[in-house]
Amino acid sequence: xxxxxxxxxxxxxxxxxxxxxxxxxxxxxxxxxxxxxxxxxxxxxxxxxxxxxxxxxxxxxxxxxxxxxxxxxxxxxxxxxxxxx
Amino acid sequence: xxxxxxxxxxxxxxxxxxxxxxxxxxxxxxxxxxxxxxxxxxxxxxxxxxxxxxxxxxxxxxxxxxxxxxxxxxxxxxxxxxxxxxxxxxxxxxxxxxxxxxxxxxxxxxxxxxxxxxxxxxxxxxxxxxxxxxxxxxxxxxxxxxxxxxxxxxxxxxxxxxxxxxxxxxxxxxxxxxxxxxxxxxxx
Numbered sequence: 216x217x218x219x220x221x222x223x224x225x226x227x228x229x230x231x232x233x234x235x236x237x238x239x240x241x242x243x244x245x246x247x248x249x250x251x252x253x254x255x256x257x258x259x260x261x262x263x264x265x266x267x268x269x270x271x272x273x274x275x276x277x278x279x280x281x282x283x284x285x286x287x288x289x290x291x292x293x294x295x296x297x298x299x300x
Numbered sequence: 301x302x303x304x305x306x307x308x309x310x311x312x313x314x315x316x317x318x319x320x321x322x323x324x325x326x327x328x329x330x331x332x333x334x335x336x337x338x339x340x341x342x343x344x345x346x347x348x349x350x351x352x353x354x355x356x357x358x359x360x361x362x363x364x365x366x367x368x369x370x371x372x373x374x375x376x377x378x379x380x381x382x383x384x385x386x387x388x389x390x391x392x393x394x395x396x397x398x399x400x401x402x403x404x405x406x407x408x409x410x411x412x413x414x415x416x417x418x419x420x421x422x423x424x425x426x427x428x429x430x431x432x433x434x435x436x437x438x439x440x441x442x443x444x445x446x447x448x449x450x451x452x453x454x455x456x457x458x459x460x461x462x463x464x465x466x467x468x469x470x471x472x473x474x475x476x477x478x479x480x481x482x483x484x485x486x487x488x
Contacts, residue, residue: 226399232390235468239442239449262405266475269411273424274443276415280314 223249230260234267304344308337311354315361317425322365322440324433328372332364362445369437369455376437376456393472406479420482427477431470438463439470 223245225233230253233246242250254261302310315336319329339360340353347353369376394402414420428436438456441447447455453463 226395227401228390228395228399231393231395231401235390235471236464238471239464239467259401259404262407263401265411266405266408266479267471269408269414270471270474270478272411273415273420277421277424278444278446280421 223252225249225253227253227257227260230254230257231263234260234264238267238271304347305341307350307353308340308357311357312337315357318358318444319361319365321425321428322437322444323368324436328368332361332368335364336361366445366447369441373455376434390472406483408483414482423478423482424474427474427481430477431473435466435470435473438466439474442467 230250233242233250236242237250254264312333315333316329319332320326323329323332336357340347340357347356396402408414428440431439438452441452441455442449449460449463452458453460456463458466
């Protein structure tokens with residue numbers, strides 16, 4: 216059974232690559248499982264995952280701001296936002 | 301009650317914001333928004349309320365923007381020779397030789413709390429503006445125009461691998477920018 220476990224082992228670098236890939240395409244099943252296992256055992260990668268999920272949710276809300284009539288105040292303020300230094 | 305023309309002028313600001321971010325060219329953005337507003341002016345009776353008008357305007361704007369991207373395809377497409385290098389998308393994160401993060405990623409906390417803050421979206425806008433033009437266009441073709449990977453590859457003559465690498469790169473840059481300009485300030 217040992218080789219199987221090794222097959223599902225991912226380094227943080229590999230897990231981070233899978234997390235970014237997951238934003239744009241479906242992962243293959245072994246990658247998906249290996250990523251889940253890694254996230255359960257790792258402290259750093261869930262933080263990286265949270266960054267990606269936050270960005271994903273932020274883009275969704277940003278996009279909908281242009282479609283819902285109610286969010287006009289947000290776009291009004293954001294339109295005058297200056298780039299940060 | 302604002303007149304129809306006044307309502308259009310109000311909407312112009314956010315239409316410009318999307319058009320400028322997507323096209324990264326102020327003259328094109330002006331064209332796309334003007335054509336959109338003109339199209340609305342030609343049928344003022346067909347909008348029930350403010351929200352319907354906004355939805356309609358954004359829909360028309362997206363079509364105008366896609367037309368502009370298409371007719372300027374040669375300028376818009378920037379082949380990135382480095383983009384196919386394996387692992388390149390991770391070049392902005394640093395890892396130790398054993399594959400661990402060299403530095404633990406910043407804790408962004410609860411997304412719901414972040415997304416309630418208007419200022420966060422100002423910073424997000426500014427960070428998108430800071431993406432190099434070709435990268436910004438490509439990222440927003442996905443995130444704003446919501447084109448499929450297949451369509452983006454076709455429009456920009458990219459291979460799927462190249463597209464993914466660039467999308468990943470855009471996300472990492474945005475994360476980096478938000479880390480510095482938003483999440484960095486939180487703990488300080």
